[in-house]
Amino acid sequence: MKHIKKFNEELSVDNPENFDSEEVSMSLSDWWISCDDALPKHNQLVVTYAPESQMSKVNICEFKKGISKEERKQLGGGYAYIDTERARRIKAGDEDGNNRKPYCFIVSGGPGQYFGQEVTHWMPLPSDPGTI
Numbered sequence: 001m002k003h004i005k006k007f008n009e010e011l012s013v014d015n016p017e018n019f020d021s022e023e024v025s026m027s028l029s030d031w032w033i034s035c036d037d038a039l040p041k042h043n044q045l046v047v048t049y050a051p052e053s054q055m056s057k058v059n060i061c062e063f064k065k066g067i068s069k070e071e072r073k074q075l076g077g078g079y080a081y082i083d084t085e086r087a088r089r090i091k092a093g094d095e096d097g098n099n100r101k102p103y104c105f106i107v108s109g110g111p112g113q114y115f116g117q118e119v120t121h122w123m124p125l126p127s128d129p130g131t132i
Contacts, residue, residue: 032121039063039103040122048105049121050114060125061105061114066093068102 032049040046040063048061072094092113093104101116 031123033123034121035116035119039065040124045108045125046105046122047125048114048119050105050118051120053114053118055107055112055114059105059114060108061119062108063122064093064104064106066091066095066099066102066104066116068095071102072096 042063042065044063045060046063048059050057050059092106093099093102093116095102095116099115099117103116105114105116105119105122107113
C-alpha cells in the first residue's frame with residue numbers, strides 16, 4: 001500500500017493525516033528507476049514518467065524493445081522482409097525516425113506510445129493485492 005500512497009506525493013502535502021511519518025519521509029526517488037540505469041523486461045507493464053510529453057506525464061505502459069540502428073545494419077537494408085524473430089518484432093520501438101532509442105513504451109489500455117527518449121524514469125507495478 002505504501003507504493004500507491006507514496007506515488008501520490010501531492011496528496012501527502014494536502015492531507016498529511018493520511019500518511020505516517022515513515023511514508024512521508026521516503027522520497028519518490030526511492031521508487032523511480034532512471035532509464036539510463038536500467039530498462040524493464042520486454043513486454044513488462046510499468047509506470048512511466050515522461051516529463052516533456054504532450055500526453056500524460058505518468059502512465060502505465062508496456063515496454064517494447066525494438067531494433068537499434070546497428071542491429072538494422074547487420075540485418076541488411078530490407079530487414080522487414082527477412083523471416084526472423086527480430087524482423088517480425090513490432091517496429092514501434094525501433095531506433096528510427098523520431099524515436100532515438102531502440103525501445104518504446106506502449107500505453108496500456110489506450111492508444112498512444114512514448115518514444116524511448118520521452119520516458120526518463122519508470123517503476124514496476126505494485127504487487128497484486130491478493131499476493132500481499
